[in-house]
Amino acid sequence: MMALLPEFDPADVGAGRGLIDRLTADAAALLRDVLAEILRRNSHTEYLGRFLDRASPGASAADLRDAFKERVPVSAYEDIEPYVRRVASGEPSSILCSEPITHLLTSSGTSGGQLKLFPSTAEKLDQRLFYNGVQALLRKMHLHPDQGDRRGKGMYLMFIFPGSLTSSGLPIMASSSAYYHSSQFREHDIGGFGRCTSPIEAVLCPDGRQSMYCQLLCGLLDRGVVDHVGGTFANAFIRGIQFLEDNWEEMCSNIRTGRLSDWITHAPLRDAVAARHLRGPDPALADEIASECARKPWDGIVRRLWPGARYILAIVTGSMSQYIPVLESYGAGLPLVSPMYVCTECAAGINLNPLDIPSAVSYALLPNIAYFEFAEVTHGDDEKVQAGTGLYDNLGELKLVDLVDVKIGRRYELIVTTFAGLYRYRVGDLLTVSGFYNATPLFRFTGRCGVVLKIDFESISEEDLLKAISQAYELHLRPLGYMLGGSTAYADISTLPGHYILFWELATAEGNHVATDIDRAVMENCCLAVENCFDQMYRKSRRRGSITALEIRVLERGAFDALMDLFLSRGTSASQYKTPTAIRSEQVLLVLEERVSGRYFSQETPNGPL
Ligand code: AMP
Numbered sequence: 084m085m086a087l088l089p090e091f092d093p094a095d096v097g098a099g100r101g102l103i104d105r106l107t108a109d110a111a112a113l114l115r116d117v118l119a120e121i122l123r124r125n126s127h128t129e130y131l132g133r134f135l136d137r138a139s140p141g142a143s144a145a146d147l148r149d150a151f152k153e154r155v156p157v158s159a160y161e162d163i164e165p166y167v168r169r170v171a172s173g174e175p176s177s178i179l180c181s182e183p184i185t186h187l188l189t190s191s192g193t194s195g196g197q198l199k200l201f202p203s204t205a206e207k208l209d210q211r212l213f214y215n216g217v218q219a220l221l222r223k224m225h226l227h228p229d230q231g232d233r234r235g236k237g238m239y240l241m242f243i244f245p246g247s248l249t250s251s252g253l254p255i256m257a258s259s260s261a262y263y264h265s266s267q268f269r270e271h272d273i274g275g276f277g278r279c280t281s282p283i284e285a286v287l288c289p290d291g292r293q294s295m296y297c298q299l300l301c302g303l304l305d306r307g308v309v310d311h312v313g314g315t316f317a318n319a320f321i322r323g324i325q326f327l328e329d330n331w332e333e334m335c336s337n338i339r340t341g342r343l344s345d346w347i348t349h350a351p352l353r354d355a356v357a358a359r360h361l362r363g364p365d366p367a368l369a370d371e372i373a374s375e376c377a378r379k380p381w382d383g384i385v386r387r388l389w390p391g392a393r394y395i396l397a398i399v400t401g402s403m404s405q406y407i408p409v410l411e412s413y414g415a416g417l418p419l420v421s422p423m424y425v426c427t428e429c430a431a432g433i434n435l436n437p438l439d440i441p442s443a444v445s446y447a448l449l450p451n452i453a454y455f456e457f458a459e460v461t462h463g464d465d466e467k468v469q470a471g472t473g474l475y476d477n478l479g480e481l482k483l484v485d486l487v488d489v490k491i492g493r494r495y496e497l498i499v500t501t502f503a504g505l506y507r508y509r510v511g512d513l514l515t516v517s518g519f520y521n522a523t524p525l526f527r528f529t530g531r532c533g534v535v536l537k538i539d540f541e542s543i544s545e546e547d548l549l550k551a552i553s554q555a556y557e558l559h560l561r562p563l564g565y566m567l568g569g570s571t572a573y574a575d576i577s578t579l580p581g582h583y584i585l586f587w588e589l590a591t592a593e594g595n596h597v598a599t600d601i602d603r604a605v606m607e608n609c610c611l612a613v614e615n616c617f618d619q620m621y622r623k624s625r626r627r628g629s630i631t632a633l634e635i636r637v638l639e640r641g642a643f644d645a646l647m648d649l650f651l652s653r654g655t656s657a658s659q660y661k662t663p664t665a666i667r668s669e670q671v672l673l674v675l676e677e678r679v680s681g682r683y684f685s686q687e688t689p690n691g692p693l
Contacts, residue, residue, distance in 0.1 A: 085105055085109065085113065085451075087113075087116065087117065087120065087451045088209055088210065088213045088451065089102065091216065091220070093216045093217075093219035093220040093223055094223060096220070096223055096224050096228070099220040099223070099224060100224070102217075102220070103217075103220070103221075103435070104521065106217075106449060106450065106451060106523070107435075107447060107520050107521035107522065107523040108521040108522055108523075109450075109522070110450040110486060110487050110521070110522045110523040111450075111485075111487045111522060113450040113451045114450045114454055114455065114485060114486055114487065115148075116451075117450065117451060117452075117453065117454050118148055118151065118454040118500065119144040119147070119148065120502075121454060121500055121501070121502055122135075122144070122147040122148065122151055123144065123147070124180070124181040124182070124502070125180050125181050125502075125504075126142075126147055126151075127181075128177055128178060128179055128180055128181065128504075129166075129177070129178040129179070130163075130166055130178065130179050130504070130506065131155065131506060134150075134151075134154040134155045134156070135147065135150050135151065135154065135155070155506055155507050156507065157458070157483070157498060157507045157508075157509060158505070158506060158507055158508050158509065159508075159509050160199050163179070163504070163505065163508065164199075164200075166178055166179045166504070167179075167187065167200050167201070167202060170184050170187075170202060170251075170253070171187060171200070171249035171250065171251060171253060171255075172249065172250050172251055173250070173251035176202070176204075176504075179202055179504035180202065180204065180502065180503055180504035182204040182205070182206055182502065182503065183204065183205075184202040184203065184204060184253065184503070184504070185203060185204055185205055185253075185254075186202075186203040186253065186254050186255070186256060186261050187200040187201065187202060187203065187249065187253055187254070187255045187256075188200065188201045188202075188203045188255075188256065188257065188258045188261060188427045189244070189246075189255060189256065189257050189427070189654055189655070189656065190426065190427035190428070190659070191257075191427075191650070191655045191656065191659035191660055191661060198653065198654055198655070199427075200255065201427050201428055201503075201504075201505070202503050202504040202505075203258070203261060203503055204502065204503045205267075206502055206503070207501075207502070207503050208261065208262060208265045208267045208268075209267060210430065210452050210502075211258070211262050211267070211430055212267045212268070212271060213451075213452075214423075214425075214430045214431065214433070214449065214452065215262075217433055217449065218422050218423060218433060221422070221433060221434070221435065221437055222396075222420075222422070222437060225436070225437045225438055226311070226393065226394060226420065226437055226438070227310070227393075234278065234310060235278075235308045235309055235310030235311075235391055236278050236279060236280050236305055236308050236309055236310065237278055237279045237280065237309070237310070237311045237312065237313065237396065238279075238280045238281075238298075238302035238305070238309045238311075238312040238313075238389060238392075239279045239280075239281065239311070239312070239313050239314060239396065240281065240295070240298050240299075240313070240314035240319055240320060240323045241259065241263070241279075241281060241286045241298075241314070241315070241658055242259075242286065242291060242294055242295075242319070242656060242657035242658045243256070243257065243259065243260035243263055243264075243286060243287055243288075243289070243656065243658070244256060244257040244260050244651075244654065244655070244656035244657070244658075245260075245289040246260055256656075257427075257655075257656030257658065257659055258427045258430070258659075259315070259656060259658045259659065260656060260658075263283070263286055263287060264287070280298075280301045280302045280304075280305040280309060281297075281298040281301055281302070282297070282301060282352070282355045282356065282359060282360065283355075284349075284351040284352045284354075284355035284356075285297040285298045285301065285352055285355070285356070286298070287351075288349045288351075288352045289349075290349055291651065291657055293346075293347050293348070293349050293352060294352070295322075295323060295326050296326075296330060296334070296344070296347065297343075297347060297352055297356050298323070299323060299326065299327050299330070299334065300334045300337060300338075300343075300356065300360070300361070301356065301360045302389070303334060303338065303368075303372055303388065304338065304360050304361065304365075304368070305360075306368075306372070306388055306389050306390075307391070308391065309389040309391055309392055310391050310392060310393055311392055311393055311394050311395070311396050311420075312385055312389055312392050312395055312396070313394075313395050313396030313397040313420075314396075314397050314658070315397065315398060315425075315658050315659070316397060316398045316403055316658075316659070316660065316661055317397040317398060317399045317403040317406035317407075317410060318403065318406055318569075318643075318647070318660065318661065318662050319397075319657060319658060319660065320395070320397045320410070321406055321409055321410070321413075321568070322644065322647065324381075324384065324385075324413055325568075325644075327376075328376075328381065331372065331373070331376040332373070332376075334372075335369040335370075335372050335373040335376070336369070337361060338361070338364075338365050338368055338369040338372065339364060339365070339366045339369035339370075340364055341361055341362070341363045341364035341365065342361075343356055343357060343361055372388065375387040375388055376388075379593045380591075380592045380593040381412075381413065382412050382413075382415055382592060383412075383413070383414070383415030384413050385413045385414045385415070385417060386414065386415050386416075386417060392414075392417060393417065393418075394414075394417055394418045394419070394420045395410055395413070395414050395417050395418070395419050395420065396420045396422060397410070397419070397420075397421070398421050398422070398423065398424075399419050399421045399441045399444075400421050400424075400441065400444050400527070400528045401528040401529075401530060401531075401545070401549075401661075402530075402531075402545065402549065402661055402662060402663070402664040403421075403661065404441060404442075404549055404553065405549060405552060405553070405567060405569070405570050405662075407419065407441050408556065408561060408566060408567060409566050409567070409568060412566055412592070418438055418440075419440075419441055420434075420437045420438065421434055421437075421441060421444045422434050422437055423446070424446035424448075424526070424528055426510055426512070427659075428499055428501065428505055428508060428510050429452060429453045429499050429501050429505070429510075430452070431448045431449045431452040431453060431455075432446035432447070432448055432449075432526070433446060433447055433449060434446055434447075435447055435520055435525070444527070445517040445518065445525035445526055445527050446525065446526050446528065447520055447523045447524070447525050447526075448486060448523070448524075448526070450486060450523065453499045453500060453501045453502070454499070454500040454501075455485070455486040455497065455498070455499055456483040456484065456485060456486070456498040456499075456500070456507065457483065457484050457485075457486070457489050457495035457496065457497060457498060457514075458482065458483055458495060458496045458498060458509075459482060459484070459493055459494070459495050460494050460495060460496050460513060460532075461494075483498060483507075486523070486524065487522055487523070487524070489516045489524050490516060491516050491517070491518060491519070491524075492515070492516060493515070493516055494513055494514070494515045494516075494529055495513070495514055495515075495516070496509060496510075496511070496512070496513055496514075496532060497509075497510045497512050497513075497514055498510070509532075511531055511532045511533060512528065512529075512530075512531060512532070513528075513529040513530050513531070513532055513546075514526035514527065514528060514529060515527045515529045529544075529545075529546050530544055530545030530546045530549075530664075531545055531664075536548065536572060536574045536583065536665055537574060538574050538576060538580075538581040538582070538583070538624070538629075538630050539580075539581075539620070539621075539624040539629045539630050540620045540623070540624060541617065541618055541620035541621035541623075541624055541630070542618065542620070543583075543617055543618070543621065545664045545665070547616070547617065547618065548572055548664060548665065549664065550616060551612075551613045551614075551615075551616030551617060552567075552570055552585065552613060554612060554613075554616050555608075555609045555610075555612035555613045555616070556609070558608075558609075558612050559605055559608050559609045559612060560589070560605070560609065563605065564591060564592035565589050565590070565591060565592070565601075566589065566590045566591075566592065567587060567588070567589060568588040568589065568590050568643065569586075569587070569588040569638075569642070569643030569646075569662055570585060570586065570587050570588075570662075570664075571585075571586050571646075571662060571663055571664060571665060571666050571675070572584065572585050572586075572664065572665045572666070573585075573586070573665065573666050573667075573672060574665070580628060580629050580630055580631050581630060581631070582630055582631040582632060582633060582634060583630075583633045583634070584633075584634045584635075584636055585610075585613065585633070585634070585635045585636070586635075586636050586638055586642070586675045586679075587635055587636070587637055587638065588637075588638045588639075588640065588642050588643050589601065589637055590640075601637065601681065603683060606635055606637070606681070606683035607683050607684065607685060607686050609635055609683070610632065610633045610634065610635050610683055610684055610685035610686075611633075611685045611686070611687055611689065613633055613635075614632075614633045614685055614689035615689045615690060615691060617689065619691070619692065621689070622688075622689050622690075622691055625688050625689055626688050632684040632685040632686070633684070633685050634682060634683065634684050634685075635682075635683045636675070636679045636681070636682050636683075637679070637680055637681040637682075637683070638675060638678045638679060638680065639678040639679075639680050641678070642674070642675055642678035643662060645674050645678065646662070646671065646674050646675065647660055647662070649670070649671065649674050
């Protein structure tokens with residue numbers, strides 16, 4: 084039997100290939116072992132004991148597995164929240180899992196809308212180490228096969244969320260923060276942090292602005308050795324480039340004089356940058372950077388500032404796909420590498436072909452990290468999935484299949500059982516099977532379950548919405564050189580009949596912000612192009628008049644930054660933040676409403692078959 088977390092060296096490509104083959108070919112056996120081990124350790128916890136109480140102490144792995152399959156219900160956050168709260172207030176971890184719970188991890192709550200807390204253990208950090216190592220291995224295999232030890236560095240932006248403590252003293256933090264603070268990371272990081280330009284003091288700095296400034300500054304200082312740039316999610320990296328656009332003159336002045344700006348006051352960060360990075364005046368480097376930054380438009384800025392960069396590393400699937408045109412413009416032909424599918428509940432999705440173009444990206448779930456099951460979702464199920472009732476709550480009606488039994492072309496909701504206290508837990512993501520690698524399925528990320536917009540009888544999924552926006556953009560805005568810097572949608576029923584509103588932040592190729600000067604007809608055509616992509620029920624409702632013309636509200640520069648700041652102030656970590664594809668909260672709406680600079684409506688009813 085293969086160890087669940089085998090040790091390996093990500094630089095050893097030959098051995099690495101063998102590891103990937105074993106993980107994907109033996110998926111069924113690994114999953115069986117994972118479930119057996121989770122149940123062996125945890126069947127007597129208070130949570131699982133409620134369902135497995137008849138499993139005798141000497142029950143075989145097969146008995147426990149059968150009992151699990153028969154009796155343990157699918158769970159949602161509401162089911163585990165009371166247990167998490169009890170652990171938070173000092174009750175023993177064993178009510179949920181046999182391993183001591185060492186942290187509570189915050190999920191970003193931006194895609195699903197609700198900030199959640201998940202238990203974490205030391206073992207979960209070991210898993211993270213393994214997972215990051217597999218990604219480093221895949222990058223080495225596909226992106227740096229020829230570089231040996233001469234590899235360059237990554238200008239990869241990473242942030243932590245300072246976190247807090249529960250009343251019993253348990254740390255609450257984002258999963259990336261827990262990892263960067265961990266001994267696993269400090270002592271054994273095999274995921275390649277040592278190859279990043281950001282000093283760890285900048286990553287750990289609790290002040291987001293100081294952290295961003297210094298990470299970019301160090302990225303510029305190391306520009307000659309950078310071989311890739313990026314951040315976890317595309318929007319965080321774009322925010323970094325925009326920050327650079329606003330601050331490059333000051334950074335160049337720091338490089339020219341060899342003196343860090345006084346407003347960088349976080350002592351460990353100041354010391355680290357001064358001691359290890361900004362070691363003296365370098366007017367020649369400052370001039371080179373300044374001449375590139377002063378040249379508008381900023382198309383190709385990544386290639387110009389980091390001439391050795393071979394790719395941009397950032398998640399660009401799902402809601403992040405809206406940022407692809409902006410990244411393509413910054414990268415001027417550099418491949419976009421979307422390396423992982425990761426969530427706080429369980430980090431397990433890897434892209435086995437990192438050079439696939441974004442629209443073809445699929446992820447394999449590592450079968451040694453958790454036990455994965457799937458509930459099939461057909462298109463008509465979306466509304467029930469959104470409501471979170473009816474369809475899946477009755478285990479008798481629910482048809483769960485194992486990871487290795489999913490079928491190509493079908494769409495599923497992901498259900499995970501982890502070592503750290505989640506049992507048949509609905510992650511809330513929809514995944515469509517695109518193929519198999521050995522015995523392991525590959526999934527396209529299709530969207531969040533809760534993101535279905537609805538006013539009348541239509542039902543617009545996250546995927547539908549993103550496709551419609553992308554088509555409208557390609558048809559009407561890209562040819563004019565505009566860039567879409569952010570988009571979110573709102574189903575407005577405050578006046579009847581209701582209508583859809585899209586909030587868009589736009590820029591010209593020169594990097595100038597589009598406020599009121601955009602051609603009205605172009606925007607009206609965009610509205611119609613989006614509507615034309617919506618479903619037949621939408622078109623019917625529009626023709627009947629039970630939904631009125633779709634509206635695009637163009638926003639002032641910085642509106643999506645303000646939105647992100649709102650989420651950060653509520654506890655979301657900057658590394659995990661994802662621009663919500665659709666919004667529901669009044670407070671979020673207000674942030675955008677205050678920054679609207681133009682309003683445009685469809686001038687025709689959408690065409691297409693009824
Ligand atoms: P969090 O728990 O805050 O880290 O957010 C995790 C969520 O981010 C997942 O459940 C997905 O909805 C989303 N997500 C993670 N990875 C990807 C990806 N590769 N593509 C699209 N969405 C993703």
